[in-house]
Amino acid sequence: MVSEPLVLGVDTSGSYCSAVLLQGGEVLSDVYQDMPKGQAEALFPLIQDLLVRGGATWRDLSAIGVGTGPGNFTGIRISVSAMRGLALALEVPVIGVTLLDALAHGTSGPVLGSIAAPRGQAYVQGHGMVQNVPPALVTISDLQLDLAEPGLVSIGSAGSEIAARLGVPHVPAPYAPGSAIARIAALRRGHDISPAAPFYLKPADAAPARDAPPVLLD
Incomplete structure (x- = not known):
């Protein structure tokens, strides 16, 4: 054991x-x-x-x-x-x-973590930043430039694009x-926590079937 x-x-x-x-x-x-x-x-x-x-x-x-x-x-x-x-x-x-949260673990100073999403989007969250950046799905080209505070670094799979947008360094997690x-x-471990559950931030991309539903006969 x-x-x-x-x-x-x-x-x-x-x-x-x-x-x-x-x-x-x-x-x-x-x-x-x-x-x-x-x-x-x-x-x-x-x-x-x-x-x-x-x-x-x-x-x-x-x-x-x-x-x-x-x-x-x-x-x-x-x-x-x-x-x-x-x-x-x-x-x-x-x-x-x-x-x-996992992306930012072990970092110090302000961090903007990101996960790439389709169509020029990314999931983002700030850690240790002056501005509050809660978890959200955003369009990278729409990110406000004033997020670039002193010492900020960009981390994650969309980190290079966000770094270029904000003019900040891109560093590995x-x-x-x-x-x-x-x-x-x-x-x-040992703390009172909720059961693990998916954290999606957006609805599923599933679309309704195009075929007409079957006709029920009496």
């Missing part, structure tokens, strides 16, 4: 699988795989391999952190539902972490998604 709390961090909210096994702040094993599709089938074998390489078993887990988005609708549902089911089976807490999620989950 492990002596320190063992935390699993998982994220499939983008076209990848990112997972980390964290114990007492030390990464025991980690994985990041580009994966545009097939995450549902790959997720549990990937975690099993992660545990084996970390010298642990499923029952050693003390908590599970999972990325809740914003991002790909299907990817978010896959990891959130899977990790909630796993946590229920193991009787451990599952802690939802937004990707915008300190941690991969799974690692940041595991670290935040470890900090939140």
Whole structure:
């Protein structure tokens, strides 16, 4: 049995699988795989391999952190539902972490985190900024230039475009998604938190079927 709390961090909210096994702040094993599709089938074998390489078993887990988005609708549902089911089976807490919080974890000073979205848009959130920038879906070309306060840096998959728009540096996030999620989950473990749930920030892109509905005969 492990002596320190063992935390699993998982994220499939983008076209990848990112997972980390964290114990007492030390990464025991980690994985990041580009994966545009097939995450549902790959997720549990990937975690099993992660545990084996970390010298642990499923029952050693003390908590599970999972990325809740914003991002790909299907990817978010896959990891959130899977990790909630796993946590229920193991009787451990599952802690939802937004990707915008994960991007900023380990930074100091003002940060504008971003996740690229279609049609020139991005999900953004400010951390440590003078102006309050809550989580939102924005058009990058519409961002107000007065957001560029002294010391501000831009982080995330839309970070270079936003940096060019605001005239601020673009820097990499300190941690991969799974690692940041595991670290935040470890900090939140033991606190009263709401169940992990998808964090979308926009409605689904699903459109109603174009075909006429079937006619019901009496």
